[in-house]
Amino acid sequence: MPDDKTNSWEVRAAAHTLYGFTDLPTIAERGTVVLTGGHGPYVRDVHGREYLDANSGLWNMVAGFDHPGLTACAQEQYARFPGYHAFFGRMSDRTVELSEKLVEVSPFEQGRVFYTNSGSEANDTLVKMLWFLNAAEGQPERRKILTRVNGYHGVTVVSASMTGKPYNSVFGLPLPGFLHLSCPHYWRNGAEGETEAAFTARMAAELEAVIAREGAETIAAFVAEPVMGAGGVIVPSEGYFQAVAPILKKHGIPLVSDEVICGFGRTGARWGCEQYGFMPDAIISSKNLTAGFFPMGAVILGPELADRLQRASEAIEEFPHGFTASGHPVGCAIALKAIEVILDGADGEAPLIENVRRLTPGFEAGMAKLAEHPNIGEWRGKGLMGALEAVADKASKTPFPGTLSVSERIANTCTDHGLICRPLGQSVVLCPPFIMTDAQMAEMFEKLGAALTKVFDEVA
Ligand SMILES: *Cc1c(COP(=O)(O)O)cnc(C)c1O
Numbered sequence: 340m341p342d343d344k345t346n347s348w349e350v351r352a353a354a355h356t357l358y359g360f361t362d363l364p365t366i367a368e369r370g371t372v373v374l375t376g377g378h379g380p381y382v383r384d385v386h387g388r389e390y391l392d393a394n395s396g397l398w399n400m401v402a403g404f405d406h407p408g409l410t411a412c413a414q415e416q417y418a419r420f421p422g423y424h425a426f427f428g429r430m431s432d433r434t435v436e437l438s439e440k441l442v443e444v445s446p447f448e449q450g451r452v453f454y455t456n457s458g459s460e461a462n463d464t465l466v467k468m469l470w471f472l473n474a475a476e477g478q479p480e481r482r483k484i485l486t487r488v489n490g491y492h493g494v495t496v497v498s499a500s501m502t503g504k505p506y507n508s509v510f511g512l513p514l515p516g517f518l519h520l521s522c523p524h525y526w527r528n529g530a531e532g533e534t535e536a537a538f539t540a541r542m543a544a545e546l547e548a549v550i551a552r553e554g555a556e557t558i559a560a561f562v563a564e565p566v567m568g569a570g571g572v573i574v575p576s577e578g579y580f581q582a583v584a585p586i587l588k589k590h591g592i593p594l595v596s597d598e599v600i601c602g603f604g605r606t607g608a609r610w611g612c613e614q615y616g617f618m619p620d621a622i623i624s625s626k627n628l629t630a631g632f633f634p635m636g637a638v639i640l641g642p643e644l645a646d647r648l649q650r651a652s653e654a655i656e657e658f659p660h661g662f663t664a665s666g667h668p669v670g671c672a673i674a675l676k677a678i679e680v681i682l683d684g685a686d687g688e689a690p691l692i693e694n695v696r697r698l699t700p701g702f703e704a705g706m707a708k709l710a711e712h713p714n715i716g717e718w719r720g721k722g723l724m725g726a727l728e729a730v731a732d733k734a735s736k737t738p739f740p741g742t743l744s745v746s747e748r749i750a751n752t753c754t755d756h757g758l759i760c761r762p763l764g765q766s767v768v769l770c771p772p773f774i775m776t777d778a779q780m781a782e783m784f785e786k787l788g789a790a791l792t793k794v795f796d797e798v799a
Pocket of ligand 1: 456457458459460462491492493494564568569597598599600625626636
């Protein structure tokens with residue numbers, strides 16, 4: 340609740356900080372939640388209230404908010420070498436080690452890594468790499484980028500252009516040459532009487548048609564999240580990647596997997612592309628890469644793109660791109676530790692990815708139980724990411740009127756009861772940290788279930 344004392348944290352937050360992706364009327368009414376610390380999957384606000392964060396911060400704090408191994412490794416690296424760049428033929432030893440590790444755990448037999456500070460910058464970097472190497476190879480017109488409606492790839496000018504969300508029109512985006520294909524969400528977009536297989540075939544036919552219309556020689560890449568995250572946890576229709584990958588291959592168009600959310604275990608597999616059985620030409624990573632303990636992103640190029648970029652760079656003697664903090668030694672040390680914690684198990688603990696797999700059946704059962712509610716149209720998800728979509732009428736899938744803000748009300752009710760989850764369109768999204776216990780999972784479903792009942796009683 341907003342505190343009317345003029346020097347409250349809520350008033351001070353609103354006075355001097357600009358909000359990103361925040362509903363300002365809600366802030367005016369409810370105030371800002373100002374957080375000061377955390378323990379395991381819980382965060383604590385300045386009033387001492389605790390919240391179970393069923394969103395892992397912003398998908399990324401998968402090891403919780405006080406992981407001792409990650410904290411210790413950051414402290415050690417700060418003491419040893421607190422910062423350096425990766426320009427002019429210099430880089431830190433930790434950067435060398437992280438790249439080796441990333442290629443080792445990637446689906447690629449060989450590859451090269453470029454570091455950024457965020458997922459948005461990683462997508463921007465990828466696009467610049469492709470524009471650069473296509474031009475060097477005598478194909479300067481090969482610049483168009485294909486993504487999907489509802490795909491989320493970031494907020495910089497290029498990555499926002501890749502993002503398939505209507506809100507970017509307020510910026511006059513997308514830029515020309517960024518094309519959005521249909522969202523492969525069968526439940527919502529399947530036609531009357533259309534089977535899932537026919538829907539997938541329709542998605543593939545659309546891709547073929549767009550390539551024919553635009554000309555394959557003008558298309559630099561197709562970039563896709565294995566499961567769309569910020570689009571509302573959209574699981575691809577059955578066989579989707581098996582249908583699109585061969586079309587892209589036939590036309591020589593690189594397939595890039597944006598694994599910023601799916602990478603490092605979120606779906607229960609190491610990578611989303613492994614979960615869905617396709618081989619990309621490059622991977623975009625961020626978020627889980629450092630378990631949220633450092634801002635960092637990475638472009639991991641498979642062998643073919645890595646070789647082509649190397650040749651193009653040699654031709655003009657450099658690849659003129661990089662961020663001051665690319666390959667930051669502290670970020671790299673933390674990422675090495677996070678990968679160990681998630682995939683291998685560190686300090687005598689089991690790998691967190693095993694806990695994701697162990698928790699998944701209970702997570703699915705809890706979601707399926709909530710989806711029995713007459714005002715939940717669909718639950719969907721993979722591994723420890725899921726969404727419940729609210730509907731006014733289940734049979735016709737009719738959404739509630741936007742003016743009722745149903746998903747916001749559910750999320751706000753949860754917050755009042757000590758649970759953080761995220762409204763996204765008409766859905767409520769859950770992506771709990773990988774360290775959750777069974778008791779915490781039960782607490783999450785109990786609080787969410789109570790909030791659903793309360794809000795649907797009010798609006799239905
Ligand atoms: C979050 C996200 C990004 C952007 O990452 P930032 O670090 O916020 O710039 C890109 N792609 C996907 C799939 C994401 O979820």
